[in-house]
Amino acid sequence: MTLRDAVRLFVLYSAIVVAVVALFRPLGVVVISVAAMVVIGWAGRIAYGYWLQWRWERTWGRAGKRILLVYSRSPHWQHYIETNWLPRLQGRVVLLNWSDRAMWRRPLPLEVRSFYYWGGAEDFNPIAIVFPARGRVRAVRFWRAFREFKHGKYGKLRKAEEELFAFASASA
Numbered sequence: 001m002t003l004r005d006a007v008r009l010f011v012l013y014s015a016i017v018v019a020v021v022a023l024f025r026p027l028g029v030v031v032i033s034v035a036a037m038v039v040i041g042w043a044g045r046i047a048y049g050y051w052l053q054w055r056w057e058r059t060w061g062r063a064g065k066r067i068l069l070v071y072s073r074s075p076h077w078q079h080y081i082e083t084n085w086l087p088r089l090q091g092r093v094v095l096l097n098w099s100d101r102a103m104w105r106r107p108l109p110l111e112v113r114s115f116y117y118w119g120g121a122e123d124f125n126p127i128a129i130v131f132p133a134r135g136r137v138r139a140v141r142f143w144r145a146f147r148e149f150k151h152g153k154y155g156k157l158r159k160a161e162e163e164l165f166a167f168a169s170a171s172a
Contacts, residue, residue, distance in 0.1 A: 006046050013039050049137075052114050056131045059110055065094050066133070067168060070115050071126035072098040077146045081126060085161075089168060098125045130167040140164045 017035040060066070067089060071081050086093070096111050104112050118129045123143040130138045140163050145156035 006043070010039065010043065013042075049117060052110070052117055053131060053137055055110050056114060057133070060094055061131060061133065065092055066131045067093040067164075068096060068111055068114055068129040068131070069093050069126070070096045070098055070119065070124070070129070071142075074125075076150050077126055077142070080146075080149075085164075088165065092168060128164050128167075130164070132167070132170070138167055140167065 013035070017032065017039075020031050020035070056068075069081075069085070069089070071077060086095075094111055096115055108116075114129060114131075115124075115127075118137055118139045119127055120139075123141040126142040126146070128140045128142070130140065132138070140160055142157070142160050145160045148155070149157045
């Protein structure tokens, strides 16, 4: 989402709030308060994402590392990732091991914050989060692909890998 899109959505939400207040004048203060909290929370989340992307660029992007790869020591994908992906992504990837999450220090480092922000709550392991020099951060999810791969179906995994390596080569 670009800044222009965020501003457009903010204007739209503001217009909706004004319309709701006009309809429910007696409840106006409550509606305005709740709407303001929602808009502020939404804007704060977007600003946090931009801040994470800016920090990633300053911390890792300048060194050419534009991919955050999160995976675990699962027998379903660890060996595959370490033999097929890491040699191809060498020098462009920051690794985060989900199996070691109990040892992640507080306050959470940039890599963990970025994973929590873009990884979401579903299909997040394994995941590759790509930080392009310009543009939107992309998340390539592999959990379902490896689930099918485990049963002899290679299509989703190949497609997800193509997406990852296309992003990797475009951001190199």
